[in-house]
Amino acid sequence: MAGFNKVVTTYEDAMSGLQDGMTVIAGGFGLCGIPENLIAEIKRLKTKNLTVVSNNCGVDGFGLGILLEDKQVSKMVSSYVGENALFEKQVLNGELDVELTPQGTLAEKMRAGGAGIPGFYTATGVGTPVAEGKDTRFFNGREYLLEEAITGDFAIVKGWKADRYGNVIYRHTAQNFNPMAATAGKITVVEVEELVEVGELDPAHIHTPGIYVDRVIVGTFEKRIENRTTSE
Amino acid sequence: MALSRDQMAIRVARELQDGYYVNLGIGIPTLVANFIPDGMEVMLQSENGLLGMGSFPSEDSVDADMINAGKQTVTAVSGSSIFSSAESFAMIRGGHVDLTVLGAFEVDVSGNIASWMIPKKLIKGMGGAMDLVAGADNIIVTMTHASKNGDSKLLDVCSLPLTGKGCIKKVLTDLAWLEIENGAFVLKERAPGVSIEEIKAKTQGRLIVPEHVPEMVF
Numbered sequence: 174m175a176g177f178n179k180v181v182t183t184y185e186d187a188m189s190g191l192q193d194g195m196t197v198i199a200g201g202f203g204l205c206g207i208p209e210n211l212i213a214e215i216k217r218l219k220t221k222n223l224t225v226v227s228n229n230c231g232v233d234g235f236g237l238g239i240l241l242e243d244k245q246v247s248k249m250v251s252s253y254v255g256e257n258a259l260f261e262k263q264v265l266n267g268e269l270d271v272e273l274t275p276q277g278t279l280a281e282k283m284r285a286g287g288a289g290i291p292g293f294y295t296a297t298g299v300g301t302p303v304a305e306g307k308d309t310r311f312f313n314g315r316e317y318l319l320e321e322a323i324t325g326d327f328a329i330v331k332g333w334k335a336d337r338y339g340n341v342i343y344r345h346t347a348q349n350f351n352p353m354a355a356t357a358g359k360i361t362v363v364e365v366e367e368l369v370e371v372g373e374l375d376p377a378h379i380h381t382p383g384i385y386v387d388r389v390i391v392g393t394f395e396k397r398i399e400n401r402t403t404s405e
Numbered sequence: 406m407a408l409s410r411d412q413m414a415i416r417v418a419r420e421l422q423d424g425y426y427v428n429l430g431i432g433i434p435t436l437v438a439n440f441i442p443d444g445m446e447v448m449l450q451s452e453n454g455l456l457g458m459g460s461f462p463s464e465d466s467v468d469a470d471m472i473n474a475g476k477q478t479v480t481a482v483s484g485s486s487i488f489s490s491a492e493s494f495a496m497i498r499g500g501h502v503d504l505t506v507l508g509a510f511e512v513d514v515s516g517n518i519a520s521w522m523i524p525k526k527l528i529k530g531m532g533g534a535m536d537l538v539a540g541a542d543n544i545i546v547t548m549t550h551a552s553k554n555g556d557s558k559l560l561d562v563c564s565l566p567l568t569g570k571g572c573i574k575k576v577l578t579d580l581a582w583l584e585i586e587n588g589a590f591v592l593k594e595r596a597p598g599v600s601i602e603e604i605k606a607k608t609q610g611r612l613i614v615p616e617h618v619p620e621m622v623f
Contacts, residue, residue, distance in 0.1 A: 398467070403478070
């Protein structure tokens with residue numbers, strides 16, 4: 174009996190069940206806090222025609238960028254995708270569809286998806302190309318857009334520490350989209366740097382409670398820096 | 406003389422108030438952090454999930470898990486907080502940020518802003534800009550007054566796809582400080598040595614020039 178034990182020991186098990194045409198929600202901001210080994214496993218699986226929901230799409234050769242190399246992604250839902258030459262090429266060729274979504278709207282779409290809220294109204298994007306085809310409504314004299322929630326067949330998440338029950342904490346700004354992504358997957362897979370004993374994490378400091386998490390795996394991470402800037 | 410990038414940042418910094426939570430965009434807005442007056446407490450919000458952004462780290466304290474919205478490595482000040490993207494945009498959309506400073510391609514007399522998309526050029530995305538302009542009440546746009554070809558960026562109607570509608574009230578260009586009131590740009594201050602004629606010539610949108618327009622002092 175596995176009970177609440179969410180730990181898996183191979184990346185094959187971690188991504189078991191991923192199929193062509195599925196939607197995958199990924200945590201991360203730029204290359205910070207990305208589930209780099211879970212992404213590598215998707216590449217190994219050669220799964221095709223994926224819809225990937227992530228704030229960015231990695232860079233050439235790292236992060237989600239590696240899924241473009243074998244044309245595994247047919248659609249990206251992102252707020253900013255400027256760091257990736259292969260991405261640009263595939264968009265211009267019509268091989269890759271992009272749904273640009275304001276960053277806060279994207280975070281809220283994931284949050285709403287995980288919370289069972291099918292849509293929400295926001296002022297973000299009113300009067301812009303983002304509003305095209307969407308319902309609007311006035312509240313207290315101001316116009317708002319109806320945005321729909323996002324859920325995924327899989328959510329892939331990068332945590333710092335987790336216990337075997339799937340309680341997760343994130344490190345510094347590697348938190349970013351990860352907690353929302355974790356709530357919005359039918360199967361949520363979290364890879365972490367360290368597995369700790371149940372009871373070791375302060376219950377009041379847990380960012381993602383284990384109820385959202387289906388699988389936990391411990392990995393080693395390159396943590397590539399996109400824009401190394403120092404005071405010297 | 407048109408303002409330098411640093412002078413623009415200095416002028417924006419004069420709008421800061423003690424106790425302000427401030428979001429600074431990429432480019433000139435980022436420079437504002439270098440000119441926070443001594444003794445004034447200002448907290449910088451970075452929309453990737455950091456309130457209390459500090460300076461860039463030293464070589465040996467670089468941490469891949471500690472970045473700002475421009476994906477640069479940064480530090481956090483004592484008393485900072487770190488949170489998710491949803492929490493970060495709750496602060497922004499909920500109007501909790503006191504001042505937002507960001508760049509633009511165009512602004513018009515209705516307070517519309519275009520800052521993210523030039524048709525037929527590569528579209529990288531809006532990032533958090535649409536959330537910032539829709540959520541903030543107090544926004545300063547920083548940009549050059551005209552393009553390198555001399556085309557005005559202060560228009561009657563924005564020609565580019567919008568980032569936000571009717572949300573801009575204050576614009577600092579390299580030539581002037583202007584505020585948008587009743588469907589016009591009102592010239593409030595001019596850069597040292599810049600004539601009103603030059604500003605008029607480079608402003609396509611309706612411009613109101615009060616009797617006295619002080620020069621900025623640096």
